[in-house]
Amino acid sequence: MENNCKDCKYYLPVDVFKGICKIEKTNIGPDDLSCIKFERLPKCKFCRKYKAEKEFLGSCLGETIAYPDMNASKCAGFEWFQQN
Amino acid sequence: MRSVICMFDSGYTLPQGREVINFYYPLQYGINGIIRICEEGIAETAGTPDMDRIYFFQAVILMLQGLQSWILNHAEEARFLSSLEKDEKQKLEYDEIAGRLEWLSTSRPGSFHDALQMIWIFQTAVLNEDAISGLSPGRVGQVLYPYWKRDMDKGLIDREKTLELLECMRIKFTEIDCFASMGVVGGVLSGNTFNNLCIGGLKKDGTQAANELEMLIMEAGITCDTPQPTLSLLYDEKLPEEFLLKGIECTKIGTGYPAWVNNQVAMEFLLNNYGHEGMQSEEARAWSIGGCLETSPGSWMPLELDGEIHWIPGGSAPATSVGVHFLSLPKLLEVTLFDGLDMRSGERIFPSHGFALESYEELWGAYKDYFHRAVHILTLTNNIQHDAWRKISPSLINSMLKPDCLKKGKDIGQMGSRFNSTFNVESCGTANLVNSLASLKKNVYDDKKYSLAEFRNAILANFGFKTAQETGSYSLIDQVATKEYHKWKQIHKAGLSAPKFGNDDQYVDQIMADWENWFCRMTHEFRSLYDQPLYSCQISVSTHGPMGAVTLASPDGRLSGTTFSDGSMSAFPGTDKNGPYALFESASCWNHSLSQNSQMNMKIHPSVVKGREGSRKFLELIRAYMRKGGFHVQFNIVDTRMLKEAQAEPDKFRSLLVRVAGFTQYWVELGKQIQDEVISRTEYEEL
Numbered sequence: 001m002e003n004n005c006k007d008c009k010y011y012l013p014v015d016v017f018k019g020i021c022k023i024e025k026t027n028i029g030p031d032d033l034s035c036i037k038f039e040r041l042p043k044c045k046f047c048r049k050y051k052a053e054k055e056f057l058g059s060c061l062g063e064t065i066a067y068p069d070m071n072a073s074k075c076a077g078f079e080w081f082q083q084n
Numbered sequence: 085m086r087s088v089i090c091m092f093d094s095g096y097t098l099p100q101g102r103e104v105i106n107f108y109y110p111l112q113y114g115i116n117g118i119i120r121i122c123e124e125g126i127a128e129t130a131g132t133p134d135m136d137r138i139y140f141f142q143a144v145i146l147m148l149q150g151l152q153s154w155i156l157n158h159a160e161e162a163r164f165l166s167s168l169e170k171d172e173k174q175k176l177e178y179d180e181i182a183g184r185l186e187w188l189s190t191s192r193p194g195s196f197h198d199a200l201q202m203i204w205i206f207q208t209a210v211l212n213e214d215a216i217s218g219l220s221p222g223r224v225g226q227v228l229y230p231y232w233k234r235d236m237d238k239g240l241i242d243r244e245k246t247l248e249l250l251e252c253m254r255i256k257f258t259e260i261d262c263f264a265s266m267g268v269v270g271g272v273l274s275g276n277t278f279n280n281l282c283i284g285g286l287k288k289d290g291t292q293a294a295n296e297l298e299m300l301i302m303e304a305g306i307t308c309d310t311p312q313p314t315l316s317l318l319y320d321e322k323l324p325e326e327f328l329l330k331g332i333e334c335t336k337i338g339t340g341y342p343a344w345v346n347n348q349v350a351m352e353f354l355l356n357n358y359g360h361e362g363m364q365s366e367e368a369r370a371w372s373i374g375g376c377l378e379t380s381p382g383s384w385m386p387l388e389l390d391g392e393i394h395w396i397p398g399g400s401a402p403a404t405s406v407g408v409h410f411l412s413l414p415k416l417l418e419v420t421l422f423d424g425l426d427m428r429s430g431e432r433i434f435p436s437h438g439f440a441l442e443s444y445e446e447l448w449g450a451y452k453d454y455f456h457r458a459v460h461i462l463t464l465t466n467n468i469q470h471d472a473w474r475k476i477s478p479s480l481i482n483s484m485l486k487p488d489c490l491k492k493g494k495d496i497g498q499m500g501s502r503f504n505s506t507f508n509v510e511s512c513g514t515a516n517l518v519n520s521l522a523s524l525k526k527n528v529y530d531d532k533k534y535s536l537a538e539f540r541n542a543i544l545a546n547f548g549f550k551t552a553q554e555t556g557s558y559s560l561i562d563q564v565a566t567k568e569y570h571k572w573k574q575i576h577k578a579g580l581s582a583p584k585f586g587n588d589d590q591y592v593d594q595i596m597a598d599w600e601n602w603f604c605r606m607t608h609e610f611r612s613l614y615d616q617p618l619y620s621c622q623i624s625v626s627t628h629g630p631m632g633a634v635t636l637a638s639p640d641g642r643l644s645g646t647t648f649s650d651g652s653m654s655a656f657p658g659t660d661k662n663g664p665y666a667l668f669e670s671a672s673c674w675n676h677s678l679s680q681n682s683q684m685n686m687k688i689h690p691s692v693v694k695g696r697e698g699s700r701k702f703l704e705l706i707r708a709y710m711r712k713g714g715f716h717v718q719f720n721i722v723d724t725r726m727l728k729e730a731q732a733e734p735d736k737f738r739s740l741l742v743r744v745a746g747f748t749q750y751w752v753e754l755g756k757q758i759q760d761e762v763i764s765r766t767e768y769e770e771l
Contacts, residue, residue: 010168023168074157 006030006069009041042072048079087426087433088634089416090462091512091627092272092409095469097264099406099477101218101278102375103506104399105210106485107203107227108385111396114192115148118484122148125493137493140483140500144490147480151209152189159185196231196241200249203227204256207279210482217262218278218375218405221313222382223397225283225298230387230394232297243300250304257312267630272410274626274754276747277312282372284327285318285347288384288395290369292322299327302334305341309741311748315342316373318350319710332699332706336721338690340743343377343718344706350379350715352677357619358503370397376746377623377681377716380404381503383487400487400503402479402496404680406470407507407618408462408610412631413517414638414648416458420451421540421639428636428644434458441536444529448521452602459509459610459618466507467613473497474613499614507612508621508680511603512631515585515649515656518599519640522592523582527575527639534575543637547579548572552645558629558757559657559764563643580641586655588666593673604678621680622652624745629757647761650745651683653714657764664705664768672712679715683745687720687765701771718743720762727751727763 005011010022013030021028023037044050044060045068052058052068060066060077072078109118122141129137159182166178184201193199203221210219235241260277262269269275283298305315317331331342351368358368358381370382383400386393419426421441424434434457437450474497483495487502494500527533548569552558583592608617628648637644642656649656653671660667664686676682693702709717720743730737730751740751742762751759 022165074153 003034003038003040004030005032005034007041007043007046008034009039010037011041042075042078042080044068044070044072046081047072047075048081049077050081087415087429087431088412088631089419089433089458090409090411091631092268093466093469094403094406094409095466095473097268098215098217098262099470099473100210100214100403100479100482101216102378102380102405103218103401103403104220104222104372104374104380104382105207105482106222106383106385106398106400106487107206108387108396108398108487109485109490110202110206111193111199111227112385112387114188114190115152116190117192118490119145119148121490125490129493134493140480140489140493140495140498143478143480144484147484151205151481154209155185155189155205159183159189193231196228196235196246197249199228199231200253204253206481206485207257210485211260213481214477214479215262215264217264217273217276218280218378220278220280220282220372220374220380220399221257222372222374222399223282223285223293225281225295225301226287226293227387227396227398229295229297230389230392230396234389246297246300247304247307250301251308254304254308254310254312258310260312270755271630272625272627274744274747274749274758276376276744276749278375278747279313280316280373280375281313282316282318282345283331283342284320284323285371286320286322286369288366288369290366292320292324294323294327299330302330302342305334305339306337309337309339311741311750314340314376314748316345316377317342318347318372319344319706320347328703329699332693332703335719336690336693336699336702338721339741340718340720340748343716343743343746344710345373345377346676346710346713346715349677349713353379353619353680354381356677357505357617357680361503361505363503370400372397372399374399374404376625377683378405378508378621379680383502385487398485398487401501401506402482402486402504404506405508405510405621407466407612407621408459408509409466410510410512410624410627410631411455411458411462412513412627412635412648413511414513414520414642415631415635416454417451417517417520418543418636418638420447420454421536421543424454427544428634444525447524447529448598451521452606455603456606459607463507463509463610463612463618470497470613504614505612505616505619507614507616507618509603509607509610509618510621510623511652512624512627513635513648514596514599514622514652515654515659516638516640516642518585518592518596519582519656519659520638520642521595521599522584523579523639523641525595526582526591527578533578538575539579539639542572542575542579543639545572546637546644547576547641549637549643552633552643556756558632558645558647558760560641560643560646561760561764563646576641579639582640584640584656584659586660586667586670587662588669593670596670597673600674600678619680620678622682624648624650624652624683625747626744626755626758628745629755629761633757647757650761650765651685653682653684653716654686655766657761658766660766664771665708668709668712668714671709671714676713676715682715684709684714684717685720685743685745685765686717686768687722687724687762688768688771689723690721692769692771693721705771718746720765724763724767727759731756731759731763
């Protein structure tokens with residue numbers, strides 16, 4: 001599976017179209033293919049508790065509304081769905 | 085689009101904003117200090133008859149604890165960035181950011197830089213809490229001055245570093261966005277967020293309040309020309325000449341700020357409308373602009389620094405522009421002429437007024453009747469919306485900041501603020517209404533040149549022109565006549581030739597005075613959700629575009645679908661032919677302190693204000709209007725030809741800023757309706 005920059009912990013979003021690599025300080029796009037330094041950022045879509053229900057929308061444990069690209073870095077209940 | 089008598093309902097879209105934030109509590113106590121105040125409030129309240137206050141205190145504590153985690157998340161991110169950084173200077177800056185945030189997550193700021201960071205934290209926190217437009221930071225230069233002066237005296241900061249921080253502040257404020265419906269964000273706000281920063285005015289003791297930090301704030305507005313925060317200069321005769329000339333220097337760069345606002349007129353308005361809630365002249369001096377041009381009450385709070393008390397101003401009322409939003413004055417006249425029907429959509433708006441409209445007085449009476457009905461029903465609607473808002477989505481962080489919510493233990497939806505008479509009735513298209521009434525009075529009732537029926541038919545026929553939607557042009561420039569034009573040419577000419585507001589012509593200025601004197605007073609008949617009287621508010625923001633688009637031709641010769649006049653004291657484009665001083669005479673035909681504001685936009689060619697001599701003349705021009713009692717004037721110092729080029733080739737003008745009606749915006753962000761209106765504004769080529 002190819003990884004995109006928007007899923008990397010070194011991706012700094014500027015807006016929905018633009019971002020900056022925190023390591024290289026270069027302008028990159030969210031959908032650019034990742035480089036060798038890629039490290040996956042905890043997001044709801046990577047969590048075991050996330051359940052996709054519609055396109056771009058789902059829930060946490062079937063209870064709380066969540067969306068796949070929500071940053072879960074600070075979620076105490078986050079559990080990786082698959083290993084990096 | 086259906087009939088539009090009124091545009092924008094704040095209760096469902098942007099229930100907060102158009103107000104001034106208050107930074108006193110975080111600066112004085114820090115977050116842990118505020119939590120302690122809440123805990124003391126709980127201890128005092130438990131078991132007493134008003135123990136409901138506990139819910140407010142506890143909610144504020146929970147919010148502040150969340151806020152502390154949020155601040156620390158940012159500190160953690162700064163530490164992470166520092167860990168990746170190889171440049172030592174940059175690494176140090178990240179570490180300083182992290183250290184500052186960690187400190188501010190619990191404690192009060194200790195330096196100017198800390199204090200600036202603290203106000204940004206709370207500005208963002210409130211914006212994250214609710215859908216808001218126009219959360220103005222207020223008189224930031226006076227709030228932060230004690231910290232800055234102390235740091236300067238100790239050599240901890242210099243002007244260069246201060247300017248850099250103020251430029252960074254401008255970037256951060258420009259990043260703010262507003263999420264509401266497309267009609268509101270695009271049609272009303274033109275994508276603007278109205279974070280108005282005020283400078284000047286008076287101190288608590290009545291002496292002038294301008295300071296060196298405010299000079300640097302203006303300098304940052306010149307060196308970093310961004311739409312936010314827009315600047316408003318609270319003009320008072322006591323302000324030093326050097327400060328006023330700096331304002332002129334800033335205005336001359338063409339970004340449209342600072343707007344010039346009359347301090348004494350605003351204070352008189354506040355005393356008239358908040359006196360019954362206990363406001364006196366000393367407190368009236370603490371006012372500021374909330375949103376684009378909404379006069380908002382403030383209070384002086386005692387900030388202690390190194391054992392010395394500094395009285396700092398801040399907002400002490402909730403949103404000051406909620407209520408009946410943007411009534412289309414020309415549309416209401418159209419509906420009056422057609423006995424309650426919207427002839428464009430075919431919808432009946434009001435029951436028949438039953439008048440034959442045989443005299444001007446009867447027409448004026450019928451208009452007032454419909455206007456009254458509109459305000460009545462919209463007041464009730466708005467009160468219901470805001471009642472739902474305050475129950476479902478009460479404001480906590482914003483409430484906590486506002487005096488006297490922490491003392492009363494009540495949020496702003498429960499009248500926790502010191503001042504609560506903040507609902508208004510907003511108008512749009514004033515000059516078109518007044519000019520249209522003047523045209524009908526002159527052509528139909530006084531000279532009896534045409535019958536009212538003939539004017540109605542001419543309106544329905546759009547005076548023989550294609551509509552703005554057909555031509556794609558929204559000003560009177562570049563309109564296209566149809567083959568039928570010859571039938572309507574004479575009556576159209578009569579409409580265009582009738583006396584026009586803005587020329588020091590008593591015939592039409594008396595109509596303006598009659599309108600203002602009636603409008604400003606009739607609003608007091610209606611009661612807000614908080615059982616307080618309403619007041620008038622006269623800003624158009626961008627509504628004069630979309631409201632004009634759904635209004636037929638008007639008796640003043642304006643064509644169907646074209647944009648109304650902007651603001652409320654601006655003349656209709658091209659109709660003010662006797663120079664700016666004649667416009668000022670017309671605009672000062674009524675007492676502006678009757679209203680929360682009035683709004684005048686002017687366009688001046690850059691060559692007119694060139695050099696030191698030009699600056700002096702420019703200041704005298706503004707001073708003349710202020711001395712006549714004008715409330716507000718703002719300027720586009722721009723060449724109309726350049727605006728036309730920018731419209732044709734926007735990619736070449738992506739950084740061009742223009743003043744619309746209470747706000748500065750990138751030209752390329754404006755819709756064509758508003759661009760056409762700005763282009764068509766009268767350009768003064770001499771003063």
